[in-house]
Structures are given as C-alpha cells and as structure tokens.
Amino acid sequence: MPDARPRRTFAVISHPDAGKSTLTEALALHARAINEAGAVHGKGARRATVSDWMAMEKARGISITSAALQFVYRDHVVNLVDTPGHSDFSEDTYRVLSAVDSAVMLVDAGKGLEPQTLKLFRVCALRGIPVITVINKWDRPGLSALGLMDLIQEKIGLRPTPLTWPVGEAGDFRGVLDRRTGDFVKYTRTAGGATRAPEVRLAPGEVDEADAQVWSDAVEEHELLGLDEADHDQDGFLAGRTTPVMFASALQNFGVAQLLDLLLDLAPAPGATEGVDGTVRRVEDDFSAFVFKVQSGMNSAHRDRLAYARVVSGTFERGMVVTHAATGRPFATKFAQAVFGRETTSVETAEPGDIIGLVNANALRVGDTIYTGDPVEYPPVPTFAPEHFVTASAGDIGRYKQFRRGIEQLDQEGVVQVLRSDLRGDQNPVLAAVGPMQFEVVEDRMTHEFNAPIRFSRLDFQLARRTDAAGAEALAGMRGVEVLQRSDGTHLALFVDQWRAKVTARDNPDILLEALPAGG
Ligand code: G4P
Numbered sequence: 001m002p003d004a005r006p007r008r009t010f011a012v013i014s015h016p017d018a019g020k021s022t023l024t025e026a027l028a029l030h031a032r033a034i035n036e037a038g039a040v041h042g043k044g045a046r047r048a049t050v051s052d053w054m055a056m057e058k059a060r061g062i063s064i065t066s067a068a069l070q071f072v073y074r075d076h077v078v079n080l081v082d083t084p085g086h087s088d089f090s091e092d093t094y095r096v097l098s099a100v101d102s103a104v105m106l107v108d109a110g111k112g113l114e115p116q117t118l119k120l121f122r123v124c125a126l127r128g129i130p131v132i133t134v135i136n137k138w139d140r141p142g143l144s145a146l147g148l149m150d151l152i153q154e155k156i157g158l159r160p161t162p163l164t165w166p167v168g169e170a171g172d173f174r175g176v177l178d179r180r181t182g183d184f185v186k187y188t189r190t191a192g193g194a195t196r197a198p199e200v201r202l203a204p205g206e207v208d209e210a211d212a213q214v215w216s217d218a219v220e221e222h223e224l225l226g227l228d229e230a231d232h233d234q235d236g237f238l239a240g241r242t243t244p245v246m247f248a249s250a251l252q253n254f255g256v257a258q259l260l261d262l263l264l265d266l267a268p269a270p271g272a273t274e275g276v277d278g279t280v281r282r283v284e285d286d287f288s289a290f291v292f293k294v295q296s297g298m299n300s301a302h303r304d305r306l307a308y309a310r311v312v313s314g315t316f317e318r319g320m321v322v323t324h325a326a327t328g329r330p331f332a333t334k335f336a337q338a339v340f341g342r343e344t345t346s347v348e349t350a351e352p353g354d355i356i357g358l359v360n361a362n363a364l365r366v367g368d369t370i371y372t373g374d375p376v377e378y379p380p381v382p383t384f385a386p387e388h389f390v391t392a393s394a395g396d397i398g399r400y401k402q403f404r405r406g407i408e409q410l411d412q413e414g415v416v417q418v419l420r421s422d423l424r425g426d427q428n429p430v431l432a433a434v435g436p437m438q439f440e441v442v443e444d445r446m447t448h449e450f451n452a453p454i455r456f457s458r459l460d461f462q463l464a465r466r467t468d469a470a471g472a473e474a475l476a477g478m479r480g481v482e483v484l485q486r487s488d489g490t491h492l493a494l495f496v497d498q499w500r501a502k503v504t505a506r507d508n509p510d511i512l513l514e515a516l517p518a519g520g
Contacts, residue, residue, distance in 0.1 A: 002315040002349060002351065003077070003349060003351055004351075005072070005075055005076060005077045005351075006075070006076050006077070006269055007076065007077050007078075007079065007269060007270050007351060007352065007353030007354065008076055008077075008078050008079070008101070008102070008263050008264060008267055008269065008353070009078075009079040009081060009099070009100050009101050009102075009270060009310070009353040009354075009355075010078075010079070010080060010081070010100050010101065010102045010103060010104060010263060010267060011080070011081045011082070011083050011096060011097060011099075011100045011103050011104070012024065012080070012083065012103070012104045012106055013083060013097075013103050013104070013105050013106070013117060013120035013121065013124065013131075014105065014106035014107070014108075014116070014117055014120075015108070015111070015114035015115065015116040015117045016116065017108065018106045018107060018108040018111070018114070018117070018136060018137075019106060019108065019136045019137060019250045019251065020083075020106055022250040022251050023104075023106060023134070023136065023248075023250040023256070024069065024080065026250050026251075026253045026256040027069075027071075027078075027080065027256060027259070027260065028069065028071060029253060029256070030073060030253075030256055030257050030260055031071030031072060031073055031078070067081065067082060067096075067293055067308040067355050067357065068080060068081045068082060068308075068355040069082070070354070070355075073260050073264065074260075074261075074264060076264050077351075077353075077354070078260070078263065078264075079353055079354060079355055081096055081099050081100050081355060082096070083096050083097070083120070091383065091384055091414060091433075091434050091438070092293065092414075093120065093123075094123050094382070094384055094434075095292050095293060095366060095381050095414070096292060096293065097120070097123050097124060097127060097129060098127065098290075098292050098310075098381045098382075099292040099293075099308075099310040099355065100129060101129070101130075101267065101268045101269070101270055101271070101353065102129060102130045102131070102132065102263070102267040102268060103120075103124045103129050103130070103131050103132070104131075104132050104133075104134055104259065104263075105117060105120075105121060105124075105131050105132070105133045105134070105243070106134050106136050106250075107133060107134065107135050107136060107148070108136055108137055108142070109135050109136060109137045109138050109140065109142030109143060109148065109170045109247075110137060110140060110141065110142035110143065110170070111142075112143055112148065112151050113151055113152065113155045113156065118155060118156065121156050123517075124240075125156075125240060126382070126517055127382075128240055129240075130237050130238050130240060130243075130267065130268060131158065131240070131243045132243065132244050132245075132246070132259070132262060132263070132266070132267065133152060133160065133243045133244070133245040133246070134245075134246055134247075134248050134255070134259060135148055135166075135245065135246070135247045135248065136248050136249065136250050137170075137249060137250075137251070138166055138170050138173045138247045138248060138249050138254075138255075139171070139173045139249040139251065139252055139254075140170060140171055141170050141171035142170035142171065143170065144169065144170070145162075145165065145166050145169075145170075145221070145247070146221065149162070149225075149230070149245070152243065152245070156243075158240070158241065158242055158243040159229070159230065159233075159236065159241060159242040159243070160230060160242070160243055160245045161230050161231060161232045161233060161236070161237070161242045161243065161244050161245065162179060162225060162230060162244070162245040162246070162247075163178075163179055163180060163232055163244050163245065163246050163258075163262060164176035164177065164178055164179060164185070164245075164246045164247055164255070164258060165177045165179055165218050165221060165222050165225070165247070166218065166247040167184060167211065167214050167215055167218045168211075168214045168218075169214075172214070173187055173247075173249060173252075173254070174186065174187060174211050174214055174215075175187040175199075175200075175211075176246070176247055176255065176258075177215075177218045177219065177222050178201075179222055179225075179231070179232075180232070182203075182204060183201050183202060183203060183204070184201070184202040184203075184204065184206075184207050184211070184215060185199050185200070185201055185202075185258070186199070186200040186201075186202055186211075187199070187249075187252070187254045188200065189252060199254070199257065199258075204219070232244055232266075234266065237266065238268060244262065244266060246258055246259060246262065269353070270283055270312070270352040270353035271283065273312045273313070273378060274379075275369075275376045275377050275378055275379075276377050276378065276379050277377070279374075279376065281312060281313040281376050282313060283312075283313050283314075283352040284313070284314070285313045285314055285373070286313065286314045286371065286372045286373030286374065287311070287313060287314030287315060287316055287317075287320065287322065287371060287372045287373070288311075288312045288313045288314060288369060288370065288371035288372070288376050288378075289309040289310055289311045289312055289316065289356065289369070289370050289371075290309060290310060290312060290367065290368065290369045290370075290378045290381075291307045291308065291309045291361075291364050291365065291366055291367065291368045291369075291370075292308060292309070292310055292366065292367075292381060293307070293308040293366065294306070294307050294308070294361070294364065294365065294366055294412075294413045294414065295307075295308070295413075305359070305361055305362055306357050306358065306359055306361065307357070307358045307361035307364040307368075308355055308356070308357050308358075309355070309356050309358060309364075309370065310353070310354075310355055311350050311351060311352050311353065311354050311355075311356060312352060312378065313352055314352070314372065314373075315349050315350070315351060316333075316349060316350040316351075316354070316356055317348060317349050318333060318348040318349070319333060319348075320333050320372065321333065321372075322370040322371060322372050323370065323371055323372065323375070324363055324364065324368065324369075324370055325368065325369035325370065325371060325375065325376065325377040326363075326365070326368050326369070326377075327363065329363070331361075331363065331364070331370055333358065365412050365413070365414070366381055366413065366414040367380040367381040367414075380488075382517050383414075383417060383486075383488075383490075383516070383517075384434050384516060384517050385434070385463065385464055385515065385516035385517060386417055386432035386433055386434055386464050386492075387433075387434065387462060387463060387464075388432070388433045388434075388435070388436045388438075388439070389430055389431070389432050389433075389458075389459040389461045389494060390430070390431050390439060390456040390457060390458050390459055391424075391428045391429070391430050391431075391456070391457050391459060392407065392428065392429055392430075392431050392442075392454055392455070392456055393427065393428050393454070393455050393457070394427075394452060394453070394454065394455075395452075395453030395454055395455045396452070396453050399451065399452045399453070400427075402450050402451055402452035403446070403450070403452040403454065404426075405450060405452075406445070406446045406449070406450030406452050406454075407429055407446075409450070410442055410445065410446075411487050415438060415441055415442060415445070416431045416432065416433050416438045416439070416441075416442055417431070417432040417433070417486055417487075418430075418431060418432075418486070418487050419431070419432055419484035419485065419486050419487075419492060420484060420485060420487075421482070421483065421484045421485060424484070430459065430484055431456070432464065432486075432492070432494075439456060442454065443456070459494075460496055461482070461494035461495060461496055462495065462496060462497050462498070463494070463495050463497075463498060463501060464492045464493065464494050464495070464516060465492070465493045465495065465501060465505075465513040465514060465515060465516070466490060466491065466492060466493075466512070466513075466514040466515075466516055467483060467491045467492070467493045467511065467512050467513055467514070468491055468512050469491065470511075470512070471483070471491060471493065471511045471512045471513065472485075472491045472493075474508065474510075474511050475493055475504070475508075475511065478504065479500070480495060480496040480497070480500035480504075481493055481494065481495050481496070481500065481501075481504055482494050493513060501513070
C-alpha cells in the first residue's frame with residue numbers, strides 16, 4: 001500500500017559545534033512515538049546517543065539509516081538526511097545535498113556565519129535549495145539579533161526574513177515574538193532540556209510585567225523589520241532570494257517544534273524532476289530514484305556495498321525489478337533491503353522524498369538512476385573543484401593487482417577523484433580531493449579493506465580548471481600546469497597557483513579554462 005502522507009526531506013548545514021547533533025535529537029524528540037529524550041540523562045550519555053543514530057533507533061523505535069532519519073510529525077513524514085559531521089570537507093557532504101528539497105542553516109548565535117556553513121550554503125545556492133536559517137544557542141550570550149541579520153545579508157546575500165524575533169537578548173532568552181500572529185511565545189526552561197519544553201502562547205496584552213521591557217523592545221524591532229522589507233516572502237524563499245529566520249535553543253528544545261511547523265508549512269514538498277533529456281518525471285509517475293551515496297566496507301566479513309537512493313517518483317516496493325539507467329540492465333531489488341521505516345525490516349515501500357538503502361548494489365554508482373516504466377536518467381551529481389592532489393603508488397608491489405582494484409572501487413564510490421594521463425601511466429594515478437581527509441579515508445580503506453598498502457606523494461598543485469582535448473594538447477609542456485583526465489572523461493588542468501591559472505588564461509584566450517563548482 002502506498003503511503004500517501006506528504007513528505008519533507010531536508011538536511012541541516014552548519015559548522016561543527018553549532019549544535020547539529022543536539023538539534024537532530026531535539027527534532028526526534030518532537031516526532032511521534034517519542035516523548036522523552038531517552039532514558040539517559042547527563043551530558044555524556046546524552047551526547048553518545050546523539051552521535052549514534054543506530055542506538056537512537058533502537059532506543060526510540062524511530063527509523064534511522066546511516067544516511068537519513070525518518071519520523072512522523074503532524075500528518076507528515078519527515079526525512080532528515082545526514083550530512084557527514086567531520087570538520088574537514090569532502091565531496092560526500094555536497095552530494096548529500098542533492099538528495100534534499102530544503103536545508104536548515106544552523107548558526108551559533110555567538111559565532112555568526114562560520115566557514116563551513118558558508119561553504120555548504122554555497123552548494124545549496126548552486127543547487128537552488130531553499131534555506132531556512134535557525135539562530136541557535138540564544139540561551140547563551142552572543143551577537144545582537146539585528147547584527148546577525150546584517151551578517152546574513154552581507155555574507156550570503158540572502159535577505160533575512162525573520163518569522164520569529166527573540167524576546168530578550170542572547171543569554172536572556174524569554175521567548176520569541178511570532179511575527180505572523182504577533183503573539184509572545186514564552187519559553188520555559190526544563191531540567192537539562194531532556195523533555196519537551198512547554199511553549200506558552202500569550203497575546204500581546206497578556207505579557208507579564210517582568211517581561212514588559214524586553215517585549216516592547218522586541219515589538220519595536222519587529223516593526224522596524226517590517227519597514228525594512230524583512231517580512232516572509234514565500235516566492236523569494238523558494239527562489240533562493242530570501243531566508244526565513246528563527247531563533248532557538250536546541251539544547252533547551254525551544255523553537256524546535258516551531259522549526260518543524262515551519263518545515264511543514266513553508267518548505268517545498270518533493271516535486272517534479274527533470275531528466276537529462278529534458279523530460280519531466282512527476283512524483284506520481286512510475287518509480288524512479290537516484291543514488292547519492294555509496295558506502296562499503298561497513299562489514300569486514302563480506303563485501304557489502306550499500307547504495308543510498310532518493311526516491312524521485314512513484315512508489316518503491318521491495319522486490320521490484322528496476323532498470324539501471326547507466327547500463328540498461330535490470331536490477332533486482334529482491335536482493336536489496338529497504339532500510340528505513342519504523343522497523344528496519346517491516347516497511348516495504350518508499351515514496352518520493354524517502355531514502356532507500358540498497359544492499360549488494362555492486363553495479364550502482366553515485367549519480368546513477370534506477371527506474372521502472374519509461375526510461376529516465378537524472379543529471380549527474382556535481383563534482384567539485386579539487387584543491388588537494390597526490391600521486392598514489394602501491395606500498396607493496398606484490399599487491400599491485402589489489403591496489404588497482406581498490407583504486408577503481410574507491411573511484412566508483414566517489415571517495416576521491418582519480419586522474420590519469422598517458423604521460424604518467426597507470427602505475428601512479430593522481431588522486432584529487434576537495435578536503436585532505438579524503439586521502440585518509442583512501443589510505444585506511446586500501447590498507448584494511450583491499451589489503452593493499454598505499455603511498456602518497458604530495459603534488460604541488462593548488463587548483464583545477466576544466467578544459468577539453470584541444471586544451472590538453474595546447475597546454476602540454478607549459479609551465480606550472482599539467483592536464484590529466486578524470487575517470488568520467490573530464491580534462492582537468494591543474495595549476496600550481498591562482499596566479500599561474502590567471503596568466504595562462506590571459507595569454508591563451510582560445511583555450512577552454514573553466515572554473516568548477518567551488519568546494520571551498
Ligand atoms: P555539532 O553536532 O554541530 O558539532 O554540535 P553539538 O550538537 O555536538 O553541540 C556542540 C555543543 O554546543 C555541545 O556542548 C552542546 O551541548 C552545545 N549546544 C548545542 N545547542 C545548544 C544551545 O541551544 N544552547 C547551548 N547553550 N548550548 C548548545 P558540549 O560539546 O557539551 O560542550 P560545551 O559547549 O558545553 O563546552
């Protein structure tokens with residue numbers, strides 16, 4: 001039976017420490033079937049539960065894959081797609097954003113817009129993903145609310161349109177003014193933030209004497225915002241010109257229900273999606289999905305490979321035979337598992353917006369489309385401009401075959417970009433990464449999974465530009481540049497520095513040298 005409940009699929013983008021894990025847990029707390037933030041109290045235990053989604057799944061009976069958390073709120077099914085949390089940047093993080101319809105930008109009130117938030121925001125902008133801004137940690141001293149609005153406008157170029165406005169400055173959080181109704185949503189502290197914080201709604205006339213001064217300050221600023229064209233604009237939000245803003249304390253569970261309401265009321269539902277040939281698949285059409293993440297090596301006992309796909313159209317039913325667009329071959333999902341739903345194994349269907357995990361999906365690569373009915377193929381998931389380059393060689397020449405196989409596999413999974421050229425030959429592929437941590441992942445997996453020790457040697461290149469075969473020929477032998485070919489066929493010209501790239505482009509206007517989407 002198809003599940004007709006509407007969907008919202010989103011991700012949280014933030015700088016480490018802004019409170020993403022805390023917010024994730026707080027969101028789950030508000031989901032149906034969850035009344036308390038687990039039996040565990042105290043920071044240490046609380047934190048452990050937060051970071052371990054699988055543990056959370058067991059404890060709460062909500063569904064989590066390592067890729068997404070699914071829960072019911074009001075009459076909606078909400079999918080929160082996880083963005084890898086480490087401080088370094090890899091392409092994984094970007095790809096995840098191809099699977100969501102909106103993003104929540106979590107900002108630490110004390111720190112403002114931090115570098116990783118900005119990087120992730122740029123990816124959202126590039127992909128046209130509407131962004132809701134949550135100013136977190138308002139219970140702690142921080143920047144002024146108006147100052148934060150200026151920062152948003154200045155640093156990301158979106159017009160902030162606050163839906164709530166804080167009553168009390170950062171560190172003196174009394175509640176928020178709901179700018180749509182004019183009500184005072186009063187914030188009540190709960191011990192440790194472990195239970196759902198009661199939100200008391202008061203009409204302006206009912207505000208306590210104790211809050212009168214901060215309330216009138218908030219009203220004044222709210223009126224000022226109204227004059228400044230800072231009222232919510234749904235078209236502007238969906239078109240990526242404005243960002244609704246709200247104030248919260250994830251730790252105290254305040255503002256979290258407001259955020260869920262906002263996601264349901266304003267964020268876009270899964271919609272029609274265009275294939276590479278321009279044909280449009282509507283959500284109610286036949287089943288189709290695209291792979292946005294491939295993971296393997298989770299179980300060292302056997303070669304497992306899990307492909308995470310976002311359902312674009314139709315109903316996925318476990319056991320259905322789909323077509324793999326890249327090869328035209330049938331792909332039998334009877335060997336696959338839908339690892340989502342209330343119970344990992346009991347839910348057998350998925351709807352547009354949901355994330356499915358397909359096991360033993362050896363043929364599936366990141367960006368691949370699977371479908372039933374009329375053929376469809378979705379545009380490739382973008383790759384980003386690499387900024388770190390190494391040559392790789394087999395640490396043990398006797399295991400060269402395993403080395404090659406490993407590199408090929410990691411290339412297919414998109415763990416790093418693999419570049420080659422006739423000049424360099426196949427023995428020493430060049431690996432290119434957006435963030436250096438990608439090389440650590442390669443090293444670890446080559447050693448443990450493929451039993452093929454690997455050695456890196458750093459290359460002195462700093463940036464890459466896209467060129468073509470003619471460009472490759474013209475650039476050959478020039479100083480400070482080398483052209484290599486990526487496994488998807490793209491020619492990349494690597495430059496030693498920005499200056500060399502500029503000079504080369506200036507002196508050779510006929511050579512194609514195109515910037516790639518910036519990873520950072
Ligand atoms: P992350 O996943 O984005 O990296 O952040 P995480 O949730 O782990 O939160 C980082 C720290 O910020 C945690 O403190 C957490 O308790 C705190 N925090 C999150 N949301 C809020 C909030 O709304 N208000 C306040 N006051 N704190 C919040 P921690 O790691 O235990 O360290 P510390 O900050 O206490 O030193």
